[in-house]
Amino acid sequence: MVNALNVEPRTTAMPTLVMTGRENDTVVAADASGSFTLSEVSVAYGRDLVIEGVDMYIAPRSVTALIGPSGCGKSTLLRCLNRMNDELGNVKVGGKIMLDGQDIMGKDSDPVELRMRVGQVFQRPNPFPMSIYDNVAYGPRTQGIRKRSELDDLVEDSLRRSALYEEVKKNLKKHAFELSGGQQQRLCIARALATMPEVLLMDEPASALDPISTQQIEDTIAELKASVTIVIVTHNMQQAARISDQTAFMLRESMDEPAHLIEMSETKKIFTNPDDKRTESYITGRFG
Amino acid sequence: MNRVKRARLTEQIAKTVLGLMAVTVLVIAAAVLIYIVSKGYRAINWEFLTTRPVKLGREGGIGPAIGGTVWLVSLTALFTLPVGILAGVYLSEYAARNLLTRSIRLAITNMAGVPSIVYGLFGLAAFVMLANFKVSVLSGALTLTCMTLPVVITATEEALRQVPQDLRHASLALGSTKWRTVRKVVLPASMPGIVTGSILGLARAAGETAPILFTAAVFMSPQLPRSPLDRVMALPYHIYAEVTSVPNWSEDLIWGTALVLVAGISIVSVAAGVWRSIQRRKIRW
Amino acid sequence: MATRRATEVVVRALVFTCGWLAIVILAAIAIFLLTNGLRSIDEVGLGTMLTGTSWYPTSDNAQFGFLPLILGSVFVTGVALFVSVPVGIGAAVYLSEFAGRGFKEVAKSVVEFMAAVPSVVYGLIGVAVLIPWVRTTFQLDSGMTALTGGIVLGVMSIPTVLSISEDALHAVPESLRQGSMALGNTRWQTTYKVVVPAASSGIFAAVMLGLGRAIGETMAVLMLTGNAAVMPTSVFESVRTMTGTIAAEMGEVVRKGLHYSALFSVGLVLFAMTFVINLAADLVLERQRKRWRR
Ligand SMILES: Nc1ncnc2c1ncn2[C@@H]1O[C@H](COP(=O)(O)OP(=O)(O)O)[C@@H](O)[C@H]1O
Ligand SMILES: [Mg+2]
Numbered sequence: 021m022v023n024a025l026n027v028e029p030r031t032t033a034m035p036t037l038v039m040t041g042r043e044n045d046t047v048v049a050a051d052a053s054g055s056f057t058l059s060e061v062s063v064a065y066g067r068d069l070v071i072e073g074v075d076m077y078i079a080p081r082s083v084t085a086l087i088g089p090s091g092c093g094k095s096t097l098l099r100c101l102n103r104m105n106d107e108l109g110n111v112k113v114g115g116k117i118m119l120d121g122q123d124i125m126g127k128d129s130d131p132v133e134l135r136m137r138v139g140q141v142f143q144r145p146n147p148f149p150m151s152i153y154d155n156v157a158y159g160p161r162t163q164g165i166r167k168r169s170e171l172d173d174l175v176e177d178s179l180r181r182s183a184l185y186e187e188v189k190k191n192l193k194k195h196a197f198e199l200s201g202g203q204q205q206r207l208c209i210a211r212a213l214a215t216m217p218e219v220l221l222m223d224e225p226a227s228a229l230d231p232i233s234t235q236q237i238e239d240t241i242a243e244l245k246a247s248v249t250i251v252i253v254t255h256n257m258q259q260a261a262r263i264s265d266q267t268a269f270m271l272r273e274s275m276d277e278p279a280h281l282i283e284m285s286e287t288k289k290i291f292t293n294p295d296d297k298r299t300e301s302y303i304t305g306r307f308g
Numbered sequence: 309m310n311r312v313k314r315a316r317l318t319e320q321i322a323k324t325v326l327g328l329m330a331v332t333v334l335v336i337a338a339a340v341l342i343y344i345v346s347k348g349y350r351a352i353n354w355e356f357l358t359t360r361p362v363k364l365g366r367e368g369g370i371g372p373a374i375g376g377t378v379w380l381v382s383l384t385a386l387f388t389l390p391v392g393i394l395a396g397v398y399l400s401e402y403a404a405r406n407l408l409t410r411s412i413r414l415a416i417t418n419m420a421g422v423p424s425i426v427y428g429l430f431g432l433a434a435f436v437m438l439a440n441f442k443v444s445v446l447s448g449a450l451t452l453t454c455m456t457l458p459v460v461i462t463a464t465e466e467a468l469r470q471v472p473q474d475l476r477h478a479s480l481a482l483g484s485t486k487w488r489t490v491r492k493v494v495l496p497a498s499m500p501g502i503v504t505g506s507i508l509g510l511a512r513a514a515g516e517t518a519p520i521l522f523t524a525a526v527f528m529s530p531q532l533p534r535s536p537l538d539r540v541m542a543l544p545y546h547i548y549a550e551v552t553s554v555p556n557w558s559e560d561l562i563w564g565t566a567l568v569l570v571a572g573i574s575i576v577s578v579a580a581g582v583w584r585s586i587q588r589r590k591i592r593w
Numbered sequence: 594m595a596t597r598r599a600t601e602v603v604v605r606a607l608v609f610t611c612g613w614l615a616i617v618i619l620a621a622i623a624i625f626l627l628t629n630g631l632r633s634i635d636e637v638g639l640g641t642m643l644t645g646t647s648w649y650p651t652s653d654n655a656q657f658g659f660l661p662l663i664l665g666s667v668f669v670t671g672v673a674l675f676v677s678v679p680v681g682i683g684a685a686v687y688l689s690e691f692a693g694r695g696f697k698e699v700a701k702s703v704v705e706f707m708a709a710v711p712s713v714v715y716g717l718i719g720v721a722v723l724i725p726w727v728r729t730t731f732q733l734d735s736g737m738t739a740l741t742g743g744i745v746l747g748v749m750s751i752p753t754v755l756s757i758s759e760d761a762l763h764a765v766p767e768s769l770r771q772g773s774m775a776l777g778n779t780r781w782q783t784t785y786k787v788v789v790p791a792a793s794s795g796i797f798a799a800v801m802l803g804l805g806r807a808i809g810e811t812m813a814v815l816m817l818t819g820n821a822a823v824m825p826t827s828v829f830e831s832v833r834t835m836t837g838t839i840a841a842e843m844g845e846v847v848r849k850g851l852h853y854s855a856l857f858s859v860g861l862v863l864f865a866m867t868f869v870i871n872l873a874a875d876l877v878l879e880r881q882r883k884r885w886r887r
Pocket of ligand 1: 089095
C-alpha cells in the first residue's frame, strides 16, 4: 500500500506536513472519501493520560487493524474517531483529527453529524429491543427519512451488505432478540451501514461470537471494503493478518505512562518484518 | 450436651421463633383479606356499584364514589406520569454526579416520607386557596400528584438504569441526539418497569383519604363531577365519613365499599405485575 | 439541524425542570406550612404552643398547647413500634436467611398486599374488631385507646419495617456468610454474629422509616383512638394525635383564622419531625450502600 504510513513513536513535529501531502495525493488519486488523519492525538480520563502523541493516517476504503495488549487504549482511540468519548463524561481528547480534511473536533463540527458519517459496531451485539426492520431503519429515520419505499430499499440494501438478508428476508418484523448472536452482530453491522457511513469502526466485533459467525463477519468485512473505510480493533492476530490492509500496533509500556503508537504499516510487513522489536515480540506472542 | 449439639438446638429454636413471626405476618394479611371479603361480598351487586347513596348512605349504592375515585386517579395520572417520567429521565440520563443531584434524590426520598395529612394541608393552602381551584377534583388530583410523584420518579429511574449502556451508545453512534436516544430506545425498553411502578403508585393514591379530606372530597353528591372544578365523592372518604359521622351506618354497605376499594387496588396492582413479568420475559438483557 | 439543536435545548430545559421539581415541592410544602402557620406563631408563640399542655382551640379563651397531641402521637407510635419492630425484623431475618424460595415469593406478595390496603380500611377493621376486643379484654369503658390505634398502626407499618430490613440483610455479601459457616458456625450463629450486625444500619433505617410512617399515619388513628385532647398517662386512655387533630378539625375552622393557623403549625411540627426521621434513615441507608459497593 502506497499510503501506509510508518510513524516513528513519539515523533512530534514532522508528521502533519508529510501526512497532509500524502493524504492529498490519495484523495485526488482515488476519488474517495473516508480517510482519517490523526496528529498528536492524546486522550485522558480525568487526570489519567492513557494515550499520547498518536499520529496516524487511515486510507479511504481500506481495512485498518488496531492491535495491542488489552488496556492499551485501542477502544479509546477508536472512540475518538466518532467522538463517542464525548459521551463518557470526563474524557479529554487533545491533538487534531481530520476526516477528509475536516477537523472533527473543531468548534463548528457536530458530533451528531459526524456519527452519521462514521458508524460503529460494538464488541457485543447490541440490537435495540425492536424488530429487525426497525433496527436497520433506526439510523435513516434519525436522519429524517420517512418514506416507506425509501426505507424498505435502505433496509434491504443494508441487510444484503452485511450478508444477513437471505436469512431474515421472510420476516423482517421479527423481534431482533430472536436472532442468534452472530446474526445479531450482522444486524448491528446492517444498522450501522444504513446511514451510508463512509467509515465503519468495529471494536472486537467477533470476540463474542463462535468461529462460524466470526468467519461470516470477516467475509462481510472483506466485501464492505469496496465501499467503506473500516477500522477494526482485534485481539486475534490471525484475524488481523487475514482481513486488514494496514495494522497499527499500540502499547502501554507501563501503567504509569500513556500508550503510544509503536508502529503502523502494511499488514504484511508488520507480520513478517516489523521495524520495531516490541512489535515483533508482541506478535510472536512474547508479549501478554 | 456437646457444643455442636447445643448450637444445633439453639438454631432450631431460633428458626422456629423467627418462622413464627413470618407466619404471623402471613396470618394477619390473610385474616385482613378474608375478613374484608366475608363481610363485604353480600353488598356487591350491579345496583350497589352503579346507583347513588340513599339516606346518607345507609341504603343505595356507591356509584358516585367509584366514579369520583376514578376521576381523581385519572387526573392524578395525567399530571404525575409526564412529570414523573421526565424527572426519572433527568436523574438517570441527564443529571451530573454532583451535590445538586444528591439533594434532588434526598428530596425525593423525603417526599415519600411526608405524612399524607401534610400533603392535605399543602393542597389546601396551595391549590384550594392560593390558586383558588376551590375544593375540587383538580385540587385533590394536584395534591395526590405531589404525593405520587416520588413513586413514579423512583420507578422510572430504576427501570431506566436497567437498560444497558451499550444500547444508548449504539443509538448515539448512529447519529441520534440524546433526546432521540431516550425517546426511541431507552424509554420503550424500560416501559414495563415504568408503567407497572407508576400503576402501583396510582393504586395507592386511590386509597388515600387524608390528602383529599380538605381538597376534593364531599360527603354526598348525587352525580359525577361535570368539570374538574367540582367536588367529588370518593371511596375511602365515603368509608371514613360513614363510620365517623352517620349514626347506624350500614355495615353491609360500608364493608362492601371497603371490598370494592381493596379489590380494585389489588386487581390493578396484580395485573400490572403480571403484565410486567410477561414483558420482561420478552426483553432480556 | 437548527431545529434539532433547538429541540434538544427545549427538552433539556423541560427535563431539568421536572428533575428539580422534587426540591421545589418539598420547599413549597415547608413554606406553605410556615406562612399559613405564621399567625399562630405570631399571636401565641412557637414556644408556648410546643410546651403548652392544653389544647382548647374553640373555647373563648382558646389554648393551643401541642403537648397533648405530641404525646398522643408518641404513645400511639410507641405501641406501633412495639408491634412492628420485633415482628417485622424477625420475619425479615427468617425470610432472608432461612426461608425457601417458594415461601419467600408468597411472603413478598403478601407484604405487598398489606402495604396496598388503604389506611381507612385498616381503620374500619379496627373499629369492627379491635375496639370491642380492647374494651372487653382490658375491661375499659371505651375501646378507643392509644393501644387500639397503636396496634393497628403497628400492623400497618410491618410492611415498611419488613421490606427495608430484608433489603438490608439481602445486601450483605454471600461471601461473609460463607466465611462464617466455613469456620464451623451454624446458620443461626452466622446470622446473629455476622449478618445482622453487618446489616444493622439498614435495619436501623427500617425502624426509622417505620416510625416515620406511624407518626404520619392519619385515618386509622383518627377512627380508633377516641381523639380526647388531654395529656395522656397510659396507653389505655383515649388520645388525640397530631395527624388526627388536623384531620378532625380542619373541616370546621374559619379559613385563615387563628385555629386554622394553629393547625398548620401542628402540620409544621409533624413535617419537621418526619423530615428529620427520614433524613436520618436516608443518611444511614446511603452509608450502608457505600459500604457494600466496592
Ligand atoms: N470510561 C473510562 N473511564 C476511565 N478510564 C477508562 C475508561 N475507559 C477506559 N479507561 C482506561 O483507559 C485505558 C485504555 O482502555 P481501552 O481503550 O478500553 O483499552 P483497550 O480497548 O485497548 O483494551 C485503560 O487503562 C482503561 O482502564
Ligand atoms: Mg477494548
